[in-house]
Amino acid sequence: MHNLSVAGDKVRGITIIGNEPRDLDFTVSWELLLAKMQENLNSYWGQFTRNPQRIAWLLSDFGIEWTVLGVLRQYYTWMEQDITSKIGAGEYALVHLSPKWHRLIQEAIHLR
Secondary structure, three states, X not given: OOEOEEOOEEOOOOOOOOOOHHHOOOOOEHHHHHHXXXXXXXXOHHHHHOOHHHHHHOXXXXXXXXXXXXXXXXXXXXXXXXXXXXXXXXXXXXXXXXXXXXXXXXXXXHHO
């Protein structure tokens, strides 16, 4: 079972105040994370295909970068079982997805 730790240490996190991330007493299973991401894709992101106001929002600069790079972060996590930034996910997609999507992805990165 994968979890968001490497050899017991958390691999993401910045301490502002309090305990270091590696000292926090929790783990997150990849199976649970992937299940919640699938739920999010089908509920939150699915609204964009059914709601005219959401569809119109996609025509804005913020809507483009938020949607394209947000969904690509999930794609990256599913494929690599890791977490990256929105820009990192866009760069990953430019290497791994069909060139027909590159213009849209590059625009989303530029807007970000």
